[in-house]
Amino acid sequence: QKxxxxxxxxxxxxxxxxxxxxxxxxxxxxxxxFWYRQYSGKSPELIMSIYSNGDKEDGRFTAQxxxxxxxxxxxxxxxxPSDSATYLCAVTNSGYxxxxxxxxxxxxxx
Amino acid sequence: DAGITQSPRHKVTxxxxxxxxxCHQTENHRYMYWYRQDxxxxxxxxxxxxxxxxxxxxxxxxxYSVSRSKTEDFLLTLESATSSQTSVYFCxxxxxxxxxxxxxxxxxxxxxxxx
Numbered sequence: 001q002k003x004x005x006x007x008x009x010x011x012x013x014x015x016x017x018x019x020x021x022x023x024x025x026x027x028x029x030x031x032x033x034f035w036y037r038q039y040s041g042k043s044p045e046l047i048m049s050i051y052s053n054g055d056k057e058d059g060r061f062t063a064q065x066x067x068x069x070x071x072x073x074x075x076x077x078x079x080x081p082s083d084s085a086t087y088l089c090a091v092t093n094s095g096y097x098x099x100x101x102x103x104x105x106x107x108x109x110x
Numbered sequence: 111d112a113g114i115t116q117s118p119r120h121k122v123t124x125x126x127x128x129x130x131x132x133c134h135q136t137e138n139h140r141y142m143y144w145y146r147q148d149x150x151x152x153x154x155x156x157x158x159x160x161x162x163x164x165x166x167x168x169x170x171x172x173x174y175s176v177s178r179s180k181t182e183d184f185l186l187t188l189e190s191a192t193s194s195q196t197s198v199y200f201c202x203x204x205x206x207x208x209x210x211x212x213x214x215x216x217x218x219x220x221x222x223x224x225x
Contacts, residue, residue, distance in 0.1 A: 034213075036214075042218075043200060043216035043217060043218055043219055044153070044200075044214075044216050045216070046213050046214065049213070088152070088153065096141060096158060096160050096166075096204075097143055097155045097158050097168060098155075098214060099155075100145075100152050100153040100154075101152060102150065102151065102152035103152055
């Protein structure tokens, strides 16, 4: 079974700080990597995708990928209380579906 | 919002009874997925479909079957429900699979309790 590992948290950061979320994966053949956000009691929604090594920025979010280290991260700048949610790392498997990590709970305190 | 509807949204049933969850999409996407989400386990793939009548198993398929007779509908059946199948079930759709797209649109979830 291909593994996607995340620290479950909770990760607590003050408002305005940078939140750093990390994910490691075991399948060296994985090509596509995603971050989903899930608010309590809601369904997951895609916030970032990354396919090649390096950084990808979208607004306050930056995804970072290092395939050699099998590591993907998500940085959230200027964190807001509305960013408080569970963040799911997802990695393509050899088929047509995504493997998800168990998620990291983020709490942004005012 | 992606047009995905799951039904029922909530269901309580008894051990040993069959249960069918329905996922209906209006996006005409080729790929459809059923995941379950449990505390401590995250999202786990049950079954997926890559076209009408084309389905495959995920990592936790035992005790579940699926059918897709139309592009828009993907049914998940618990043949004989057990308490271990108490969970939140999410349907998801994708236009191009999970290659360079990878964007799964999720339904609102169906909370199933098996007593």
